[in-house]
Amino acid sequence: MYWVNLLRQRKIMNLFLYGIAFALIFSPAGLFANEAATDGAAHVAASFPLIFLWIAIILMLAKVSALIERVGQPAVLGELLIGVALGSLYLFGITFFEDIKTNEIIHFLAELGVVILLFQIGIESSVKTMVKVGVPSFLVACVGVILPQSAIYFLGPWLAPGLSSTAYLFLGATMTATSVGITARVLQDLGKAHTAEARTIVGAAVIDDVLGLIILAVVSAIVIQGSIDAYTLTIIILKAVAFLGGGIIIGGWLAPRFSTFFSKVHTGVGMKFAVVIFFGLVFAYLAALVGLAPIVGAFAGGLILTPVYFDEFTDPGFVTDMKTAMKEEHINGRLAEKLDNIIHTHSHRHIEEFVQHLGHFLVPIFFVLTGMQVKLAVLMDGKVVMMAVLILIVAIITKVLAGWAVGKGMNKLAIGVGMIPRGEVGLIFANMGKSMGVMDDVVFSAIVIVIMATTLITPPMLAAVFRRIQA
């Protein structure tokens, strides 16, 4: 429709000019890129600018792919598909983007992006509302971990014939952890991040991650030792519980004092930004320190930071301008109230806003990179596809059923669908299983495809089931 309108408005000439302009920008990039990348002596120095270009292209394509919203799909699906497209260009002889897949700096930015995303989700939530959805989240998480783990273990011989029983145990573990990133992003895109269902899913996915990591630790111990002792098991479980509980209690006490203190040191927006980011990154690090995924920590860090703690940091220029104008003009009554409201809304929004800006820069890198990891070539092997489809069906059904653990008052199907996507944690598990020799290349490829498939099918399904739920 958009293009039709453009053409109707006789802007063909302009489009032609844009084409030339794009060609001018990209032709030197295309011509010289390989030269820059292979130019021996200057390689290290030249690779940074090349990464700048990669990031610029990823950001631009990710935003253009947001056009998918016009057909009612969430933007994240567009980013994943852009990723799949970029990642498959080598099939057509275009290798310019290939190095992105293995570049450590891009992987770091992607990981930082998903940490910032979970931190953002955490800021938008709060401990109070988390406790409210606490029991349903916990029930959904437990059922959503036990069902796929046991189903894949017992159905394993039919799903992927000829593996050892420890392989089925491991295969089950890779399917336990819901990737909160995809669902959270989709719900944010849909404007449904504040529904009880959304909070239940996010809460369950976080608990889920913890439970999944405990299961993995247990399964790994069984694979290595043939058994696990009660002491190690207790330590693993205690660490996880202590981190989340302790983090929320200590952090909740610390956050208001910390922000009050630093707002006295310096009131600039830079200081506000530093305090907020500091919380997110330190909690991500602390989570990793106790053996949990950094995103679990980032979420906990965001959870304890609520806009309330940042009242000391308002946009001084804007507030001063407005207050001065109101005073000079002797504004009272209803108008004063209205303007005060606007001041309140638009000076306080900043707290999430600058985390958002960092997110705008980093988060698309994560989703495009995730899409790029999909290996379309593996789909040529019928055996792999069959295995993947069967595991996928079990992976979907078991998580959807977990939605029924939520009890009354919420949309069970919506919660079950929200739990479907697997992600980073599952991929990390799969890599570990492969490196421990439990899984071969075929099983590994099948798992990667299943994880990607759960990620690709969830956004449209979530959009469909959440459409009926009031924000």
Place this chain on the structure above:
Amino acid sequence: MYWVNLLRQRKIMNLFLYGIAFALIFSPAGLFANEAATDGAAHVAASFPLIFLWIAIILMLAKVSALIERVGQPAVLGELLIGVALGSLYLFGITFFEDIKTNEIIHFLAELGVVILLFQIGIESSVKTMVKVGVPSFLVACVGVILPQSAIYFLGPWLAPGLSSTAYLFLGATMTATSVGITARVLQDLGKAHTAEARTIVGAAVIDDVLGLIILAVVSAIVIQGSIDAYTLTIIILKAVAFLGGGIIIGGWLAPRFSTFFSKVHTGVGMKFAVVIFFGLVFAYLAALVGLAPIVGAFAGGLILTPVYFDEFTDPGFVTDMKTAMKEEHINGRLAEKLDNIIHTHSHRHIEEFVQHLGHFLVPIFFVLTGMQVKLAVLMDGKVVMMAVLILIVAIITKVLAGWAVGKGMNKLAIGVGMIPRGEVGLIFANMGKSMGVMDDVVFSAIVIVIMATTLITPPMLAAVFRRIQA
């Protein structure tokens, strides 16, 4: 004064509580950090969270160091000193921060930070005002390149006895390029970025970079071949001129069309952000492609982007709220004018604002890292110190004299002082000279110290000379 007031307010107890809180946060970091870093199997996975922690600490310390502003010094000096302190902790047996110095991801973020900084400076400038200061900038740049190059070449045997004549040629080249980053940041901190002097310095430093790179290319060719042909010389010079001129002309034509086009695709703040960042990063890449420093490209990219092109992207929530309130209350006349003014100021500021937020995250990393590269241990060698002091004096005098090339109507001393700091380009040159075998370790160390010294002495000198200049 601040601490005295705090104590007077009987907040000693609170400070004590903060101390405990900090200890709680940092003690696990200190205890487990080395374990995480040396934990063989999980090394690659564990290093990302460790980098998160490094970034968090760097950001926080950088912002706390902004307290230096209370004694009238620019914040960047605080960041550099924090860097020197962090980089010297190993002398006291604390090696936790040592790996930052060589970590490629941190170096990337620092490089991206300086690109974003120059991009920001570029956005705040415009081609029109650049042309206005064009001739003085060009004169200052030329004299500021010729003077240090020839002075160090001819005085070389007294400054650093016993080197070859090509070594003196190379040594001169490392002192030609002014590091625009330090000066630009200091002038921004001082609120003097819009003075004619500031624009002249920034303009001269950019031309200077280009001239310095041409000189380096020429000197390198002489070192390698013993001579240089007119063809190669012409190509090098043409590339630089074509890039800046062509970039500004094509980019200036392209920018308004590009932003209008993409504002039709998607009007969200994410799209605005992507378009702006795209320009900065693509220009940085294109500069590197033709053999110039990426920061030159980022500056050119920012120069062609002026807020005017982004009228299509205003903060819709704020503008709507204000317009609705004004309409509902039938506001006219002087008050309407005032409110329109506020709307205009605070909805358009966003264009620079989100680049700023990215800058808040990345720029301190660059300056702290720069500080960390200072090797205090080298100062133990009297021979190195002597050489460094002599080169430093020549490096300062020659750049200050270049200020007199500006002609009438501007503060010559202020411009000369602003040209003193050397930085990334000089360090890159020094590294090349060392790897080409022209310089030994002692000369290299001396150059690094001189570059650091020019950087450390400039902020207070700039603050002193600019205090009298009206913004």
